[in-house]
Amino acid sequence: METRFKKSLIGYLLNRRDFVRGSELSSALKVSTKTISRAVRQINQQSGQHGLIEAKRGRGYRLRNPDAVSLGDVGCALGDANIDVSHLSSIERRDEIVKRLLITAPQKYRMSELWGKYYIGDSSMSTDLRSLRLILGRFRLSLERVSGYVWVEGAEADIRRAISSLFVDEGDLANHQFMQPNQSIEQRDAAFVNKQLDLIEELIHAEIPYPYRVNIFTHLYILIERFRRVGSLMEDTSCPEGYGGPEEHSKVMDVCRSVIDNVKMYLDADLPDAEIYYLYQYLTSSRIEGGLSTPAEIPEEVRSATQYLIEQVALDPRYRDIDSRELFSGLAKHMKPLLNRLQNKIKVNNNLLEQIRLEYPHLFRTVQDATKRLEERFGLNHIDGEEVGFITVYFAQAVENLRTPVNILLVCTTGLGTAQLLRSKIERRFSDLNIVETVAIKDIDAVLDMHHEIGLVVSTVGLPESLTMPTLVVSAMLTIEDQERLERMADQVRSGEAGR
């Protein structure tokens, strides 16, 4: 029997405190009542002496001790043939515990309730507590421990950020396996959130691209799930600093208001106004082409930071010739939401990170070093590897556009006439050709003796047969055909394929 089905069954029961009739389970999970009873038998056989699920004739099924079953338990226990979780690695164990603490924060748990089933000693438990404090500290959250109880304390925004960062991956979202064990509720919530994303796109007249759509989806989804778990807490969320500022009445803020109004209606509950601002932070931290701003609206801070980053990367001789102007226009559009993300501590997953590291190892390291200097110079929060990966892609594009300059010698009869005309035309059309000199045909040998860096001789007159290096004769008009021949020849010189 599929583990996934067993997880669904336990997940359904987790959301119901009382007995659930077999017919209801059969209908919700779209299987026969016989399959339900067989699944319950198997789960109970795997889960030890008393069994996880209590079955009563005429009443149905319920979890024997729902509080002792965490979502992590469901996943781990049923992912293996044995309900025994003592085999989990310490990392997996801590993940399960912190997940449970976070999703229901600030609910207090007896330590024995959280750690008891792992059958570990006090020293391992102390190690776990230290590790959990470190993990939570990254999100400005604290793990409190008083009289044998533990719980997580911190701001709602930080709790959600921790949930998003630690437990949500795109695979979960794609497979609808995220947080909410009740499949029907989960799918309904996911569909609702997707509908809100469509609404945002409609209102801002722009598409929200990957990975920002995933981020906003996660934010709204966690908001809903958190409300379902600890709804009463939401009212305590205070307005973040900056809320109510001049941007409050902006178009984006209006969009956020509409979406949060819809969420309120969906949950049939009132949500604090801070939720509008949280969503605003996510939207302004996303690169949405044309939707939220025009290129002319690049703020000075973004300009300076972008320029500084390009300069720092270009300090490396390998990248000093990148077209910084072209790079700037693309990168600045990325940097604007990036700076917002850093300020708002919004993390974006980068699925291509490993590939980027593999393909551009040196460039990635160079960009990473440059971002460290950027952080120091502009007092920014840490730019993590995922963000460095995104930035690296922009530089990689610029590097690919960059071709190694080919040193050329221009020749005409006198070096003063058509070679000068050619010089002007080549300078305007070929940024990757470096004109070393413009000479008379009679002076070629002397100049080549002096300039060994010359890789190609371009002439408007026929050249002596004795020349042993790549040459190209073009018309002084430098026609399109001439330009194409010159480009091909320059490529051959770069690749070492060109001969006389």
Add this chain to the structure above:
Amino acid sequence: MRTIMEWEPDLGKASVDAFEFFDWVIGYLSDLGLVKEPGRLRERLVDREAAGSTLVGANLANPHAQLSEISECLIFYIKLCDPILNWDGRHDVDRILVTLLPEKPDGRDLVRLRMLYRRMADEAFMNVLQSGADTDVQQILLTEGK
């Protein structure tokens, strides 16, 4: 640097080829006392054409030579009534910019000449040379590089 312009001059016959045109140019300059060895200049101009087309614009050729028998830099612009057919075997031209340099040109002339050629890469400038009125052509030839 001397600049000369001839607008639709009488070449002695209705249509000429490139070699006949060179003969006319050399005769014209010899009459002005600007060329000491007409034979050598003709040879240089013909050799230059043989080395590669001197076409610099759609209907504009730029035959040129550098030789010791020339005493100063010379720009000679000629607008023809009838085009010279197949100037370089492929293109007709009706405007010709002849450039002659002495073996050791004056430094200021070199700068002017270089400027003139560089400016020829400008579309607007080239349009005047290719199809401009006589006053416009005269204007840019006389002022360019000064």
